[in-house]
Amino acid sequence: MPMTCELMQSNDNASASQVDRTSELTEALERRRAEVRRFAAALLALGLALFLSVGLATGIGRMEVGWSAMAAVLLNKLGLAAAPVDRTTEVVIWGIRLSRVVLSALVGASLATAGVVFQGLLLNPLADPFTIGVSTGAAFGVALLVMLGVGGSFLGLSPLPLAALVGALGAMAAVLVLSRDAGRIRKESLILAGIVVSTFLSALISLIKSLDEESLSAIVFWIMGSFSGRGWIHVGFLLPYAAAGFLLAIYHGRELDILALGEEQSHFLGVAVNQVRLKLLLGASLLTAGAVAVSGVIGFVGLVVPHLCRLLAGPSHGRLLVLSAFTGALTLIWADVLARVILASGQELPVGVVTALLGGPFFFYLLKTRQARGMW
């Protein structure tokens, strides 16, 4: 057929188009390198912002501490200088504030990356640890454990995150079963099922609370989400869960991209769909469970941060995970600072209130601009 002769030639007659082809390849490679450079620059900027934020957030609080006194404590602790420091200042800066800032950063990073995984995996823009009921499941696990009064540790791990993990996985299984219709998970029913499971478990948490007045304050804490009274020990609880979950997610970043095309096409492209999905759900549950175990249910971070990052960096999940981790950390550091200082009375707000107050309107804005651009 004569009409496609040129088409064939441009493909397979080597010499004629060789020059053209190499230059095209070089150009494409150069573009990719430029993309990588841009990404590295963004990471550098975010890393710097994170470093500064940790410092600033540690300096802010009810007790006035001078920057030089703060620097002295930190340098001392890091073994870089051995200047004598005031004991009270040391406790406030190192034991109370810095640990709390670091914890909020880790929780923010965990929730945001869990949100990226849930959204990509469930093909649902509204999915996040909170909306699909996983956070509340984790909180229920913790509440149950607190009521039963189980303490101690298991292989050096606190039982709290483990209980949270069991609760998270249980809630997720329930949501997936509820939203299943003829073997397929329906997008519309997913969030509904999440809300049903979440509401039901919240009610159970309240029931536990009223049965066991003694642990009332402890349980309220899990539902509202707060970093009040948290310290280095909680950083230790969270760290293994956050690290394992994040590694699982980033290791399967490429599969997440492909899974975003749907189950069928992922299969055609050679992704072992069920296996990879299970691993990713486990990863996201680890992240959520770790975060909820140390800080309770904090909403909106896992929903808004991934959307914001996707808007800025495009849909590729490898990059999205890393950017969301940084952005989530920054977000929650500053949300917690607000929670600490916003009330003139000196009382603290639960940080979950701050994220919902900020995140709600912001999400509405994102939704509107996305609709205008024809993206989800």
Place this chain on the structure above:
Amino acid sequence: MIRAESLELGYGDRLVLAGLDFHVAAGEFVGILGPNGCGKSTLLHALSGLLPPRGGSITVMDQALGALPSRLRAQTLAVVPQSSEVRFPFSCLEIVLMGRYPHRRRLGSLTAEDLLWALRSMRRTTTEHLRDRPVTQVSGGECQRVVMARALAQDPRILLLDEATSSLDVRKKLEIFEILKHLNQARSLTVLCAMHDLNLAALYCRRLMFIKDGRIIRDGPTEAVFTPEILAAVYDTAMEVRWHPLYHRPYAVMLPLTPGAAAPEETATPEVARA
């Protein structure tokens, strides 16, 4: 290359196809034809490994299809589905690069070879100009060609197409089939395509499989089975078959339905219709 033995396919309690036995050798160009809902897509789903058989077996390159590791399967066999909606705004180049997934090392970065494959496949399907466009913003036909490019980037030995060109205009259809013909002849790519366009099938496929009432009713070289009798039996429609004087390929001419010919229900319900 592909062998099916007493294959039985279905969804839930619904049996769609039964008693399929066929062998497709390397380098064949096979068209799968039949009326709507006859099970063409079901057969392709099974051949792609998506739908496990209810009975019988499928072997691909002498290995049971279900036992092939998924990456190895995708290196051998690529699929272009009927339509592929993508909701995330990946650029078209990123979509095509996903075709390299089964060939890439897990944590390895993108190699020049991968990029070369992607660019070449995009040129073949005339989609180079869409490289940086988000796939969410291209037309249905363009998206279909991007997905075609992705399948070519997989560098498969077997290509399955499920009505892959139905949404394209005449020129684009022919272009895609010219590429398939070229790859089929130059690289002995094995092509199986389910299609509705009889004349396109007659023009390019060297073997035709007609499916009706849950089984293969005819399977043979195009010249032998593209006859008015067989077409009439498959589609319950009278058709004239002519030969093009220049290209020596058969083509079918549609004729208006004569009164009474539109009610074929009584004539065509053999035993497998319990499906």
